[in-house]
Amino acid sequence: MSRVFRRAVDPPVAVRAEGVWVEDADGRRYLDAAGGAVVVGIGHGDTVVAAALAEQAARLAYVHGSAFTTEALEAYAAELAEVAPVPGARVFPVSGGSEAVETALKLARAYHLARGETERSVVIARHLSYHGNTRGALAVSGRPRLRAPYEPWLGHAVHIPAVTEYRCPAPGHPRGCGAWHAAQLERAIEQAGPGKVAAFIAEPIGGATTGAAAPPDDYWPAVAAVCRRHGVLLIADEVMTGFGRTGKWFAADHWGLRPDLLVAAKGASSGYWPLGLCIASAEVHETVTAAGGFVHGLTFSHHPVGAAVGRAVLGRLHDLGLVEAAAVKEPILQAALSAALGDHPAVGDIRGRGLLAGVEFVADRETRLPFPPGERVVERVVAAARRHGLLVYWSKGCADGVTGDVVVLGPPLIITPEEIALIAERLGAAVAEVFAGGD
Numbered sequence: 001m002s003r004v005f006r007r008a009v010d011p012p013v014a015v016r017a018e019g020v021w022v023e024d025a026d027g028r029r030y031l032d033a034a035g036g037a038v039v040v041g042i043g044h045g046d047t048v049v050a051a052a053l054a055e056q057a058a059r060l061a062y063v064h065g066s067a068f069t070t071e072a073l074e075a076y077a078a079e080l081a082e083v084a085p086v087p088g089a090r091v092f093p094v095s096g097g098s099e100a101v102e103t104a105l106k107l108a109r110a111y112h113l114a115r116g117e118t119e120r121s122v123v124i125a126r127h128l129s130y131h132g133n134t135r136g137a138l139a140v141s142g143r144p145r146l147r148a149p150y151e152p153w154l155g156h157a158v159h160i161p162a163v164t165e166y167r168c169p170a171p172g173h174p175r176g177c178g179a180w181h182a183a184q185l186e187r188a189i190e191q192a193g194p195g196k197v198a199a200f201i202a203e204p205i206g207g208a209t210t211g212a213a214a215p216p217d218d219y220w221p222a223v224a225a226v227c228r229r230h231g232v233l234l235i236a237d238e239v240m241t242g243f244g245r246t247g248k249w250f251a252a253d254h255w256g257l258r259p260d261l262l263v264a265a266k267g268a269s270s271g272y273w274p275l276g277l278c279i280a281s282a283e284v285h286e287t288v289t290a291a292g293g294f295v296h297g298l299t300f301s302h303h304p305v306g307a308a309v310g311r312a313v314l315g316r317l318h319d320l321g322l323v324e325a326a327a328v329k330e331p332i333l334q335a336a337l338s339a340a341l342g343d344h345p346a347v348g349d350i351r352g353r354g355l356l357a358g359v360e361f362v363a364d365r366e367t368r369l370p371f372p373p374g375e376r377v378v379e380r381v382v383a384a385a386r387r388h389g390l391l392v393y394w395s396k397g398c399a400d401g402v403t404g405d406v407v408v409l410g411p412p413l414i415i416t417p418e419e420i421a422l423i424a425e426r427l428g429a430a431v432a433e434v435f436a437g438g439d
């Protein structure tokens with residue numbers, strides 16, 4: 001009997017990983033087409049990062065963030081500020097994405113309090129979004145299936161429509177969608193009341209919830225303008241999309257978006273250390289600091305080893321040109337997926353940016369009708385893919401929160417074209433098997 005409170009029934013025992021490959025105790029090798037949960041950007045088994053981790057741990061493993069700063073952290077924050085799309089970036093490192101979101105939400109509130117705008121507490125988010133599983137982060141997440149058991153605890157976030165080009169709710173789609181979505185946000189701000197909204201939080205490009213759905217180009221400029229007009233802070237959740245995943249350093253860079261707060265995790269450390277980041281603008285930082293400081297703290301925030309790992313990962317992204325690589329490999333991945341799956345009657349849409357991709361399954365391509373959740377379509381595809389030696393990420397509810405099956409791909413950015421071809425081949429075989437009833 002295992003003493004681990006496991007997250008899966010009888011999972012295989014992983015013993016080593018290198019590049020895009022993970023090996024289990026039985027010697028089976030899996031092509032990791034999702035980098036775990038879209039975490040591993042620089043690839044598995046990077047000895048440069050492992051050495052940086054070991055060196056920092058041996059020299060100075062831990063001091064409390066309220067007592068000391070460290071060379072590792074100062075150097076990391078300075079280098080990160082060079083690439084983060086936040087004006088005058090100030091970095092508050094934590095241990096993961098949910099903690100980073102909690103930090104950003106509290107910081108938004110602290111900013112308004114510091115300015116004497118004490119009524120600003122409402123957070124607006126989007127339906128079909130994910131910002132984390134802790135209570136505050138879940139409260140802003142638009143994921144009905146994850147929220148359901150905890151609904152009585154979840155506070156008062158307001159949700160506006162998701163942005164999914166495949167299922168766009170804007171009446172004039174594809175024309176004027178940005179303006180339509182911006183109008184939804186403006187209406188929500190006005191309904192909450194003047195001076196009541198603290199922040200709008202959203203993923204610049206959708207992550208697992210919508211299956212890598214990118215907004216139209218007129219979305220972010222229009223939405224950011226509404227935030228500015230109403231004094232609402234814009235929080236960009238780049239936990240899944242940051243650090244090169246979509247072919248830019250951050251997804252916000254696709255539209256020149258400059259959020260007041262940006263949260264990241266996953267690719268920040270590529271999984272070598274549990275690292276999350278809340279990056280605040282100089283304006284937010286200075287306002288809160290001048291009013292007496294940020295009432296917030298976590299034992300493992302500002303961790304020197306996390307900083308050393310984050311810095312080493314940044315170095316690898318620079319040295320190996322991985323941000324550009326993700327952009328260059330986007331058409332290779334999209335073409336391979338289209339060739340393998342594009343004609344399948346159950347594949348409704350193949351989409352994505354950089355090396356973040358989504359494959360959405362539908363019961364009817366014409367009407368885009370999702371499968372009933374009880375058919376467990378995506379779960380069966382994931383299991384079949386694993387039998388074919390392919391690890392993929394997935395989610396359910398991408399159509400309306402309950403129905404809609406999507407496989408999410410986010411391989412390490414070091415992946416080769418041959419390995420991309422193998423992803424498409426194995427996923428194609430898995431999908432064929434499931435819909436032939438052979439799973």
Ligand SMILES: Cc1ncc(COP(=O)(O)O)c(C=O)c1O
Pocket residue numbers: 037096097098099101130131132133203207208237238239240265266
């Ligand atoms: C967009 C987004 N925000 C927040 C989170 C939460 O991050 P974590 O699981 O590290 O707490 C995730 C995790 O998948 C995410 O994709």
